[in-house]
Amino acid sequence: MIPNSLVLVGFISGLLGSIFGIGGGIIIVSILISVYAIEPRFAVGSSIFVIVISSAIGVIYNLTKKRIDLPIAYKILISTIPGSLVGSFIIGFIPAKTFNYIVSFLLISFSIFVYKRFNPGPQKLNIKFGLLSVILFFVGIMSSTTGIGGGIIYTPLLLNVLSLPLITSISTSQFILAVTTTTALSTHIFNENIQPEITLPIAIGAMFGSFLGVKILHKIPKQFINWGLIIILIGFAGYLLISAN
Template sequence: MFELLLLFTSMAAGFLGALLGLGGGIIVVPVLTLVYHVDIRYAIAASLISIVATSSGAAASYLKDSLTNLRLAVFLEVGTVSGAIVGFLISSFIKAQFLFLLFGTFLLFSALMMLRKRGEHIATVNHPWAEKLKLDGVYPEGGNRLVEYKVQNVPLGLFAMFGAGVMSALLGIGSGIFKVLAMDGAMKLPIKVSSATSNFMIGVTASASAGAYLLRGDVRPEIAAPVAVGIIVGSFVGAKAMVKIPAVRIRQIFVVVLSIVSIQMIIKGLK
């Protein structure tokens, strides 16, 4: 009965996560800990397993559409995987109380970022590292038209990816919102390229973290299996429904939900 409830809950989390491109992990971890009273470390491990599965399907689609900058993704993964390893190593020394506070703060940050209006600030000149490593590229826009873009502030982007990797391992999230913000804001990439490249990187980062949690024995099959299946199904349905539901209305409702959940996580941490 518990596994069935987890399955339906994860389907709802995957559905909501897909509507806003945040992934189901940001929702399913608070639900597992606050509603089902699952140990937060088991919830994080289950979330990471589901992220690997859901990211793989979407990444393949973006690669086919030539939106992912594969060379840039592989370079930035040096930062994210290093961060994920560091995050896992320090997670053993962090109390669950602090994880609740950290997750609650992250949810509040995500809610604020959803209210932020994104504008395109595409770079016109390459950073020296980008020039040497040939990190710039092109992406299709409006049919057969190809748009060229450059890459700026590569060291800053690499440092931000390290931080995103640490957060991913500690909280069981893809930390896609940090990756997109770094590529969109610091590196001045087009938002479509940022989102597609971030999605590709999420799966790799989560794989590094999930493998480490698996070796430590935090992956519980009775929790991870229904969560992964539920989020995959929910994400697929959410992606299909996204084109039919007004995005503005969903965003407004979801900001309220995220804010309420974040406050509950912070209160639990303080207790």
């Protein structure tokens, strides 16, 4: 393991996570499993820890800029927090190869969803609150089990289902990520899913990347954000599928 390279992994994940509102977990988990051959539960534990750190930095900055829709965030958290707790308990029972396939399938599915809803423009979806709560519960399970944080769902959901502006959607998604991952983190620590020699270098890089990301977010064209998110999702899905075979 080369700590310097892990710092770079953290920086990239923090930067892209802040720009796209996805937490950076898909980058961390994908690289740790496919490049460093880290066991999934340790990759997920490290990802959850780093998301807590990087999201917190983004949340503090976005709160000062009043970019976060707190009432909507609180409603979403009611459903996602229980799911994240359930997910953090079952991660140790999923085989590595199966884990890769699950995450790849989710990433490809979300890239299709993002493409259809972000291009040419956001369209509001009509989903009843009861169904939305059930969906969010399973999003919480998925985010804690796979370590990708759930931001790849929260951002499109806030934009298309709840019709929030793009920057507000990204910032609110990051706030939700910070809370749900903090909730799941205690369970991952209890289950010894976090290895300091892996997690700390990534966390250091993520702090700097996240700070830079929130500073430049408002300067980036919306279409770049949309297409960038799609490319990230498909790219890491393909990488995980290749490494699983």
